[in-house]
């Protein structure tokens with residue numbers, strides 16, 4: 001059993017995740033990174049990095065968690081970075097006419113269902129640990145009360161659903177894994193493949209580099225009041241209304 005707690009980073013292929021992993025490694029943290037592809041190929045400092053590959057099926061998620069439980073892995077931070085705004089089969093909808101069953105299901109699968117399956121299986125691993133902070137990358141556009149522009153039906157709705165799911169998960173963990181608190185996080189618009197097609201109207205000072213966004217994330221975590229069960233915060237540490 002490893003005695004120094006590691007950070008478990010899920011969706012580790014994301015640009016934000018890669019920058020966060022580099023920042024964690026620089027500060028001497030051990031990292032267990034899970035992605036669809038082997039992240040040890042893209043991270044330079046491999047001395048404290050363990051890379052695991054998952055296709056995000058429930059079978060694979062369960063198998064990875066069972067392996068970590070069997071090894072008695074020690075973890076004090078978990079990050080879930082998974083999130084899709086566009087890909088070959090998803091284009092953010094501007095109007096209701098563009099909404100389709102396939103798009104909605106694909107958005108919900110990546111943004112809500114995959115994190116839900118991780119949270120389901122993580123309970124077994126996390127309840128045996130000391131204090132754990134579980135950070136999930138959501139988005140300000142998932143705030144129902146903040147929605148003034150509309151559009152992006154699938155992404156907004158699947159992130160709002162993720163937020164609701166996290167509220168229920170936090171309540172259940174409170175009963176069975178009291179040691180876990182939750183940060184639901186908006187990183188700010190960051191220059192990654194996810195935001196690339198939508199950066200035209202973002203002023204340069206509001207478009208963060210992944211390295212800056214990663215440093216901000218770790219700063220917010222560092223300053224967080226861990227006595228609160230679940231918080232929805234942005235890159236500046238400010239609360240976002242649900």
Ligand SMILES: NC(=O)c1ccc[n+]([C@@H]2O[C@H](COP(=O)([O-])OP(=O)(O)OC[C@H]3O[C@@H](n4cnc5c(N)ncnc54)[C@H](OP(=O)(O)O)[C@@H]3O)[C@@H](O)[C@H]2O)c1
Nearest residue numbers: 011012013014015016035036082083110137189190192194
């Ligand atoms: N960039 C921004 O401006 C911005 C703003 C607000 C919120 N966010 C949120 O921040 C998080 C990271 O985003 P990013 O900008 O770093 O994006 P990115 O580089 O495009 O990363 C995409 C992430 O989604 C995962 N993913 C891709 N397809 C998937 C699928 N079909 N099922 C499940 N997971 C899938 C990837 O996992 P693998 O590791 O397996 O590749 C990776 O973790 C996302 O949750 C996003 O919604 C980003």
